[in-house]
Amino acid sequence: MSAPAGRKPDEATLAFAWNLPNILTITRMVLVPVFAVVLLSHPDQEGWRIGATLVFAVAILTDFADGRIARKYNMVTNFGKIWDSIADKALTGMAFIGLSIIGELPWWLTIIVLVREWGITLMRFQVLKYGVMAAKQGGKLKTLLQSIALILFLLWLPGLGAWYVVISWIVMGVAFLLTVVTGLDYVVDAIKLRRASLQVGHPVDYAEILRARKAHE
Numbered sequence: 696m697s698a699p700a701g702r703k704p705d706e707a708t709l710a711f712a713w714n715l716p717n718i719l720t721i722t723r724m725v726l727v728p729v730f731a732v733v734l735l736s737h738p739d740q741e742g743w744r745i746g747a748t749l750v751f752a753v754a755i756l757t758d759f760a761d762g763r764i765a766r767k768y769n770m771v772t773n774f775g776k777i778w779d780s781i782a783d784k785a786l787t788g789m790a791f792i793g794l795s796i797i798g799e800l801p802w803w804l805t806i807i808v809l810v811r812e813w814g815i816t817l818m819r820f821q822v823l824k825y826g827v828m829a830a831k832q833g834g835k836l837k838t839l840l841q842s843i844a845l846i847l848f849l850l851w852l853p854g855l856g857a858w859y860v861v862i863s864w865i866v867m868g869v870a871f872l873l874t875v876v877t878g879l880d881y882v883v884d885a886i887k888l889r890r891a892s893l894q895v896g897h898p899v900d901y902a903e904i905l906r907a908r909k910a911h912e
Contacts, residue, residue, distance in 0.1 A: 714770045716761035716779075723761075723782040726754040731789050734849070738797040741851065748849040754786050755842045762835075776827050777819065783838055784812040790845040799848060804871060808841075811878040822885050825892035826899040831884075833877040840870035 734747035761779060765771045791808055794800040819828050847863040892899050 712770070712772055712774075714765075714772075716765035716770050717772060717774055719757040719761040719764075720774075720779050720782050723754045723757045723786060724778075726750060727782075727785045727789050730754060730786065731793060734790075734793045735796065738793075738851075744849060744851040748846055751786070751790060751849055752846060755783075758783050758786075758838065780819070780834075781816060784816055787838070787841050787845060788812060790849065794845070794848055799851075800867075804867075808871065808874055811874055815878055815881045818881070818885055822888055824898065825889045828881070828884060828888060831877070831880070833873070833880055837870065837873045837877045840866065840873055844870045 730747060730750045733743060733750055737743040758779070788809055791800060791805040795802045795805040822828060844863065844867040847859075847866060852859065888899065
């Protein structure tokens with residue numbers, strides 16, 4: 696179907712729509728309080744910890760699914776670009792906070808991660824007048840490593856021995872470093888987005904700018 700006169704061909708994809716990717720994003724947000732209750736109710740009981748891990752795993756899988764579906768079937772929306780990231784941060788943030796509450800992660804690590812995550816989210820809202828900053832590959836890898844690390848900590852299987860603890864902390868350490876590095880990268884991108892927008896006098900699609908630059912390299 697062709698776009699109505701006066702509308703850009705992809706303009707309809709920029710508004711909210713009740714499509715599968717957005718429904719998965721909303722589902723992930725709904726699962727956050729469910730996950731919190733299951734984790735914090737009986738954190739010292741193995742069955743409850745396995746249940747919390749399963750809720751977290753199902754919720755995070757919706758993140759890896761919604762983006763792929765949105766891109767494959769041209770269902771990308773501004774709602775998805777912004778709220779997909781917020782849903783991710785709400786879920787992983789609750790996991791970090793929960794693990795710190797029950798004493799299994801140091802609060803300094805959780806605080807640094809949360810400052811980075813929500814600071815970048817607030818920054819992305821602030822630069823909306825210049826354009827939308829979609830998630831980058833580095834950010835997606837960060838989310839993947841955070842998810843793996845959090846699942847390892849949430850699962851809490853003492854019977855596996857010291858090697859399990861060591862592997863969990865190694866993965867968490869790499870995820871933490873990548874969280875900090877990608878946060879700095881987003882700040883640089885925000886500055887470049889603002890500069891590009893001011894040059895042309897209107898909001899720009901920074902992802903398109905990056906693709907154009909790569910095409911000319």
